[in-house]
Amino acid sequence: MSLFAGRYTGRSAIVTGGASGLGRAVAARIVAEGGRVALWDLNADALGAAKDAIGASDVQALDVSDLAAVEAAVTASAAALGGKVDVLVCSAGITGATVPVQDFPVDSWLRVFEINVHGLFYCNRAIVPLMLAQGYGRIVNVASVAGKEGNPNASAYSASKAAVIGFTKSLGKELAGKGVIANAITPATFESPILAQLPPSQVDYMRSKIPMGRLGEVDESAAMICFMASEECSFTTASTFDTSGGRTTF
Template structure:
């Protein structure tokens, strides 16, 4: 893991979905680069292990689809860390892998609640903290599926497209106020979320990547860390691709 010594010195970050995958990898890197991290995740057991593995300072076990729980977590985290400079929304689920006409209603609603509503609740609760201090970096993790759509993944594709539109709106609202908001659009990379998918779906997504392989979580974490840093100072309301050549716009 390449480290920019001291890049996040004095900075604090909240990372949702922080107990595994991209969230966990990004947390470890921010800590290694001098930052202080709070991990939010649904699994209390996984949070305990991730806290030890990453060096995070604070954890909150919560369901991001619960707006009241998110608001409380934001207040508790700000009190514990003193401030919140960075928000990385990487919590997400895939939902069912079936055609639209067979999609279970409960799965559709759950994907929307986690991937889109939950991300909105997190931004809604933390943006005021950033505006008060006149500084912030927001990274919303979307997906190449939000740009191109994946068959048999309509809920996931729709919510990730929603994340892109939401981030563009948010970034424009905050432009000139010291708070930068961008979205990451990765192609499929090695992550525990792949366990939610049948092998045939993973192979389909791999086959669409011109580089001929899945991404590495470290590659997306490196991009997220740039997006979350002071160096990312003039690009907002935009998307950053880590797609192995798959995305076309």
């Protein structure tokens, strides 16, 4: 049982990338703490399994880089959640190629930005009006320590996560004082299915940069996000929360 049982009673959330990894862990915790959750993910099979395991109220199989699909999913999920969306957690993301800039495939670069930046923008853009209308909302955009410090041979991912940080800081300032709070989280590398997209040498490099000497755990970042997405996070906005094992320097 969660230490914060009931924290999300009466609240509803949309979690992108919700079928696995960090998104699924966050969604499971919100449900365990009394909330209702809609899971969005590209993987329809994984969505079905996650819905049953978590007890999600709704699932939507979609590509977040498709604006029309995002807008349709917002309408469907809001209806399934009782007509309101209190929380948005944008966890969907990809790493792209792991090569030097001069060798970086253009199609991989564009796809990383389509998912990590444009897709995240579409989700925020579609849901902010609902939150403003009800005078309450919590937005958590999942960035990365790579967006602050950069990882060699991961230029697209690093640049995309820097864009997420800048976007969230701008959005949080726009919404300040309107009942809607927007923050980003910048985890260091943690155990997740996304690591399968990377060569072992890249994972070893990222581990070597963490002063605590280990990768993070999904539940550590999920716990932070669930604070950020709750009523308890009431004064900090347009900011970043680190779960980096001491790696970040600002």
